[in-house]
Amino acid sequence: MSQWFDTWDIANLHQKEELQIEGLKESVASIRLLVNREVASLGGQREKVVLAGLSQGGATAVHTVLNVAKGLGGLMVFSGRMPFSGRTLAKMRSILDLAEVPEDDNAVRTTPVLVQHCTNDPLSRVQNGREVRNSLSSFDAQVEWREYPTDAAAWLRARVFNEN
Template identity: 30%
Template sequence: MDFPPLHIHPPQTTHTHTAILLHGRGSNGPEFAEELFSSLISKNKNLPDCLPSWRWVFPTARDRWAVAFEEDICAWFDAYSLTNIQERQELQVEGLRESVAHILGILEAEIALMSGDASRVYPGGISQGMATALWTVFCASGTRRIQRRLGGILGFCGWLPFADDLEGLIRAHQAQSESRIQIQHLVSRFFVQTIGLKPNPEEEASGDPTASSVPPILTTPVLLGHDTDDAFVSVELGQQALRVLKEVMDLGHIEWVGYSGADNEGHWIKEPEAFDRILAFLAGSSSEE
């Protein structure tokens, strides 16, 4: 079964940048776009009005069986529990493999539209969409399908699947006094091997622990945010994702925005403060006001 068509909000002027934004579980691309663009920044404008040269791409996940709920749900993968993220985490593998492969293809296509300039493309998402976007970036590193720095990565109210395993892996290799670069490559390999994603046959296999350079995609700037009162995905899970990223990405380019009082019982982006941060993060690279 194919993934549903992309929902695309075209640029209002000459196309200069693209954002690829993933919805949360139970939503879809058009719904997420409508909710996102109905939210305003302090200038009483929405993101497309402030960034008229941007193309906004909203993929939609497949419907898949949710074991815990015993029904089909539009989701990037099956997450059995968000109170104990290690419980039945093997259920996530199939969906992550399918969804990461799909989003990787979209990411590559959007980079091609920018004449190969990956620094003009920004993946991200909310909740389960954030989880999938982060996995896509690390799998892009692990497969070496994208060997350039992206413009930025956005994530709100989300988490990182297999984060406990990743923190254990990082601690173990730090205890062996392995270098940060070696750990970066080993972590990238973990993502690819965990979901059984095959490297592009035309690319060199990833994860060489003797590598001497940082994978360029891991120098991409990151903006993560979370409501401290999120009733659906705890802020502690967002902070755990932040910890992992700080260990394997460029520390100078990771931002965290905490807030409270967002809509949907805290499971949303605070308006207008957090949207102001998103605009500043995006406009900082595009020089648009």
């Protein structure tokens, strides 16, 4: 099933993980170009650029931050996941094999991160969000973690539409 990139089985996201590479690489490359244009339009003020993503968009945003040279104003991931978790930063970068990837971890360490996940989300298990948190923390990212005891749809209805 394709959104930002292909996956084989949402119940086991590590199964046939290699199918994610091509689409994730293309998506991250596109987002990096967009980030560079935004930074240029802001006179180089990277701290004013924040990436945010839901589900696969969150995974794409995370991999974008892993593959930029300098930190951003922030990264927000809701109901996200971490393709290729359990690997070093260098290995994650080598999987996508993008051009102009930094050798240091400056962007990862200096970009503040907020990761949020609902504990009862039927499509994106809370463990997926915990993997995002744990992976980024292992790279010395500044991660704030929040879990909500509901599912994503109920959480959004309550906050966006003020429904109980």
